[in-house]
Amino acid sequence: MVYRPLRNLSRLALAACAVSLGVAGLGAQTPSTAAPTGINPSRVDAFFGYSYFGAHGQLKPAGISYSSINAGAIGSGAYYFNKYFGGEVIFVAHPDGNNDGLYTISGGPIFRAPMQNFTLFAHGLAGGGHLGGPNSEGPLTYHNPYTWGPTLTAGGGMDYDLPFMSNRFSLRLFEADYRYVHANFGPFTPPPTSGVMGGRANLSGVDLSTGIVAHFGHIIPPPPVTYSCAVSPSTAFPGDPLTVTGTPVNLNPKKIATYTWSSDGGTISGTTTTANIDTKNLNPGSYTVKGHVTEGKKPGEMADCTAPFTIKQFEPPTVSCSANPSSVNPGDSATITATGVSPQNRPLTYSYSSTAGSVSGNTSTATLSTSGAAPGTITVTCNVVDDKGQTASATTSVTVVAPPPPPAPKTSDLCSINFDRDKRRPTRVDNEAKACLDDVSLNLQRSSDAKLAVVGNSTTKEKEAATKRKKAKAVDPAAERAVNTKDYLVTEKGIDASRISVYTGSQDSTAVTTTLIPTGATLDTTGLTPVDESAVKAKPRTPVARRKK
Secondary structure, three states: OOOHHHHHHHHHHHHHHHHHHHHHHHHHHOOOOOOOOOOOOOOEEEEEEEEEEEEEOEEEOOOEEOOOEOOOEEEEEEEEOOOOEEEEEEEEEEOOOOOOEEEEEEEEEEEEEEOOOEEEEEEEEEEEEEEEOOOEOOOOOEEOOOEEEEEEEEEEEEEEEOOOHHHOEEEEEEEEEEEEEEEEOOOOOOOOOOEEOOOEEEEEEEEEEEEEEEEEOOOOOOOOOEEEEEEEOOEEOOOOOEEEEEEEEOOOOOOOOEEEEEEOOOEEEOOOOEEEEEOOOOOOEEEEEEEEEEOOOOOOOEEEEEEEEEEOOOOOOEEEEEEEOOEEOOOOEEEEEEEEEOOOOOOEEEEEEEOOOEEEOOOOEEEEEOOOOOOEEEEEEEEEEEOOOOEEEEEEEEEEOOOOOOOOOOOEEEEEEEOOOOOOOOOOOOHHHHHHHHHHHHHHHHOOOOEEEEEEEEOHHHHHHHHHOOOOOOOOHHHHHHHHHHHHHHHOOOOOHHHEEEEEEEEEOOEEEEEEEOOOOOOOOOOOEEOOOOOOOOOOOOOOOOOOO
């Protein structure tokens, strides 16, 4: 005969399992891939501990009660499909009761409410129970061997997260379950017959348990490790040091990460999140550095990154050029200053050239010599070259100033002779005039290419008297004085007559003036009249005859 209440409970348990599996399937279809936020409970829980079973029931129709079992062990495993819902399997062993023993294995849905440091849970299970007893020894010896029967369990409890090992373990403060067990031992044989009694048992009781819960995995798995890296500076010249820095994200701080670096150019060294790149042997171009980080062999526990960098061609030098002074006299020197600059501070070598003169020096300063250079502009070129063979040039100029032309020669007035002493021979060169004419002679001898202008003058009275003469041709005393002066210089001083020109002047006097005319000088003849020497006869310097007393 099938026990009807047991049949209804079995149907209810099967329906609950079906609903649980359906909900679990829905939860499994849409797993979360987002990074965990807030509480991220475990995926699997394993519980082991002590269990007490408080039995309440009798063997029918004998009416013998089952006793509670104080010593027992419990173990369970739960797999959660999401944060709140999962499936659980429980095995409970209660051997060695006073007159009975019970082993159950059950499975069904479990619900939990994770909180900070605590977790509340509830479950409903269905399974099989291995019930033995009741047994008795004494005047009545009987027993029922272990027999399987259906069992139903419903209950819940509370776990406390232990604060070590990343909350890997929890203490199950309590688990309280109501358990119903049905067993059919066969046809009933009443006492006092010894042996198997038979009958049916419907036990209902409470399981009280405590123990340790171990947690494995998480509902939301940790996000995969990502890795990014950058080279600083990203653009450099050969030989410049570069540093690549990697930035890992989502590393597990409890694991040791390993870093490796490689590059398609240069020598890279480093085993941490930073590495150094030696670029001294690199040619200009674009290169890539690669980084790898790993903290395990599982997917999501390793990542790679790449970062580009560029090596540039060295920039050529620049130079400026200046001269001091910029204008010099022929034969003088000027200082040439070249200011060379290498953008990358490469060593520079200097050289110079010029269109005239000569430049000496091979540093940032040089000297321009203008010896032998003609007046005009000299262009100086300043050159620099770095150790990579890159060059630059600049020019400056120095003006060689032509010397000023010599001053134009000028006439100079020499001494004058007066003819107012000898009244009888007013045109004769007397002895007093010799001193003046000797000095004139010396000037002509010192300036052998110079000429002399002799200008004679006469008074107004003499000019009027000369014009009133009727018997003889009138001769201006001024002309005679000039001619006589020249005759003295030619006859007595040996001066070439061609070097002496005679003129009459416009002064109202009896004086004769002398003017030295150097080569290139021009005599101002304003107010002068050339003397026709063919019409005026020179009179020698003869003394006057003494009168007889």
